Amino acid sequence: xxxxxxxxxxxxxxxxxxxxxxxxxxxxxxxxxxxxxxxxxxxxxxxxxxxxxxxxxxxxxxxxxxxxxxxxxxxxxxxxxxxxxxxxxxxxxxxxxxxxxxxxxxxxxxxxxxxxxxxxxxxxxxxxxxxxxxxxxxxxxxxxxxxxxxxxxxxxxxxxxxxxxxxxxxxxxxxxxxxxxxxxxxxxxxxxxxxxxxxxxxxxxxxxxxxxxxxxxxxxxxxxxxxxxxxxxxxxxxxxxxxxxxxxxxxxx
Numbered sequence: 001x002x003x004x005x006x007x008x009x010x011x012x013x014x015x016x017x018x019x020x021x022x023x024x025x026x027x028x029x030x031x032x033x034x035x036x037x038x039x040x041x042x043x044x045x046x047x048x049x050x051x052x053x054x055x056x057x058x059x060x061x062x063x064x065x066x067x068x069x070x071x072x073x074x075x076x077x078x079x080x081x082x083x084x085x086x087x088x089x090x091x092x093x094x095x096x097x098x099x100x101x102x103x104x105x106x107x108x109x110x111x112x113x114x115x116x117x118x119x120x121x122x123x124x125x126x127x128x129x130x131x132x133x134x135x136x137x138x139x140x141x142x143x144x145x146x147x148x149x150x151x152x153x154x155x156x157x158x159x160x161x162x163x164x165x166x167x168x169x170x171x172x173x174x175x176x177x178x179x180x181x182x183x184x185x186x187x188x189x190x191x192x193x194x195x196x197x198x199x200x201x202x203x204x205x206x207x208x209x210x211x212x213x214x215x216x217x218x219x220x221x222x223x224x225x226x227x228x229x230x231x232x233x234x235x236x237x238x239x240x241x242x243x244x245x246x247x248x249x250x251x252x253x
Contacts, residue, residue: 074214075146083151084218088207092192095225099189102232105239123169134162142226146215152188152222156229163234181231188228192221 066078066086073081083091138155145151195217196207204210209217 072211072214074209074211074216074218077145077147077149077151079149080145080151080218084221085207085209085214088192088196088221091225092189092196092207095188095192095228098229098232099185102185102235105236127165127169130165131162134158134165138162138226138230142222145222146219152225153229155222155226157233159226159230160233160237163230164237167234167238181235184227184231185235186228188221188225191224195221 063078066082069086070076070078070081073085075081075084138158141150141158142152142155143150145154195209199208199210200206202210
């Protein structure tokens with residue numbers, strides 16, 4: 001009986017030819033994908049390296065040009081003047097790219113990886129103490145961007161850090177906050193487009209602000225962009241929009 005069992009055991013352990021062929025095909029496909037990815041990354045690296053290597057030598061021409069027109073930009077920080085006035089359409093496209101990235105994540109990753117239980121009481125108390133300071137720092141960076149380094153992207157990143165803390169602490173938002181997520185995602189781009197269309201309706205060029213309103217319009221755009229950037233970065237960290245309510249334990253009733 002032992003001898004008869006050994007051949008049958010070996011026969012069952014022998015791999016099926018169909019399974020082996022399927023395994024080999026899958027392996028070849030994986031190798032091809034890895035090869036294509038490696039070639040693409042290598043090509044992109046070469047292109048970027050060649051672009052940086054062939055850049056013209058540094059010149060003060062752009063700095064002098066911005067400084068000469070800073071008085072009509074509506075702000076005192078040359079970086080903000082370039083990003084939100086002289087080349088505002090670049091920043092408009094950047095906000096659009098961030099929004100598309102968030103939409104792509106929401107489409108491809110329908111489930112989020114969140115803690116299964118609430119955070120300990122000590123962490124919740126710490127969050128209640130930290131979040132007001134995070135909001136204050138974000139608001140300060142937004143406001144100071146008119147005069148010094150700062151602005152919407154820095155302020156949005158700080159606020160997103162608060163969002164990440166909420167997510168990792170398993171804090172659930174109420175239904176009103178959850179329904180506001182799409183608004184938060186798109187308000188930056190919508191505000192930018194609204195101002196751009198308003199300038200064209202007024203007979204000016206695209207994003208050419210009237211001098212008396214330049215400072216106010218830039219602040220409105222940056223405030224809306226700050227909200228969008230914070231929400232987008234938090235969504236990118238989560239992998240989907242926030243969940244409502246608190247998770248229930250499987251041991252309850």
